Amino acid sequence: MAELVIEDLVVTFGHRQRAFNAVDGVSLTVPHGTIVGLVGESGSGKSTVARTVAGLQRATSGRITLDGDDLLHTRGVDRRHRAQGVQMIFQDPYSSLNPRMTVGETIEEALTTHRDLNAKQRAASVRELLELVRLKPAVAGQYPSQISGGMRQRVAIARCLAVRPRLIVADEITSALDASVQGAVLNLIRDLQRELELSMIFITHNLAAVRYIADTTAVMSRGRVVEYGDAEEIVANPRHPYTQALVSAIPRIENAGTDHLLRLADEDGLR
Template structure:
């Protein structure tokens, strides 16, 4: 078994725009270790989401290949059912789009379980409760409908559905960008805890360098369809080499601005983690308002 869960080899994706060709993914190569958290950061339009869709097979490559767990895109296409689904799963920016508004939380998660396991009614209920526990929600959330949940809770349900497949690689595309700042801390701390508990392999995509640095081991910086720099999270933030990376770091507000960049300072991150954990605990106790819970815990 290879140490790498993901290998992108000279991948290219182009789009025609009027009378020109846009190189959304321009000869990109990168590797990701098994069990690692790799951040992919860049401004809007840099090609991050196109690369993400190419990795999971939603966007065909013009050239190059994507190898996941030793299988290229052609080998993965020959797999069927759960064998194919468990290779890679994607969590999208808008969690509501991945939830059926007519299905309860328990039914939505149970539907995923039913695709690859033959469970009794009691076993199904227990499995749903365990998946909710993993995303720091209580079993009382199972009968609720998506429109009864906050955005942060819906995103955690989307993560639970992803975990139900037991994927070898998870691609998370801007999963915190549509959330309130205080709720972002809840979701980020959830991802950190899941990584510790389950040893997840995750490609975490965001334009928020502070958030990426907080949860990722390594960071790749993307600009105009190319990877311009890759290194450890600490090196990227404290000693960036590429001019574009330096501009991203320089654009982060100062700590005095009381913004989300509190995650950039390891000494302060502990406080953010504690507040996030407290807000998660409040949500698990049945509070469906992530914002109110986070504020009560001190995240403002």
């Protein structure tokens, strides 16, 4: 099981008169084997929540647990255990990969750090992970600069899976990609989540993507969750005025275009 529970999370930036709460009392649950979409405009606090869950941002107050384990008070030797519990996939796959390491070396580094495998086992695991994210084994010998943005994001996903995390935090992982490959990456995430029963926080500003990939959705505004519920229902029948504004602001042609790309990715086998 891998259930994440966030209770009354507060993250404050600045001091005294200049202090403000980027995250202001957020409570959220990610049940085992589900994807929870976290949606909001830039500055809404969604990425701060993500970084806090992943241990990259210190919380001011509140509680975050994964299967009952406290994630806010891990120090020293516990950091590796935390990394095995939560892994984050970042928005820009090029900046998150070491340009001086081949794809194979990047994945093998994660295997060496978090799993006790010999050289032969690591090589086999690299091949399996590449195949899992729909990449050919030959990609292992290439550098990030030699492959496309969509392929780089798949490598980042493979590196994440190498750790065998209990929870994945995906922060705007399609926003830096060309529209033509966004659907393929979303399909891959959806298929991996079902196949591996992953628990995931999927952060995006794209409501069409959330409707397609998430089980439930939390809408954030000014550091607070203003609406939470079934992903399809929130997009189809938003209740909070802020959510209604987000939905009404999406051009219909853009929404239709996203759905069309997802269908094309399915038909072309880009999954």
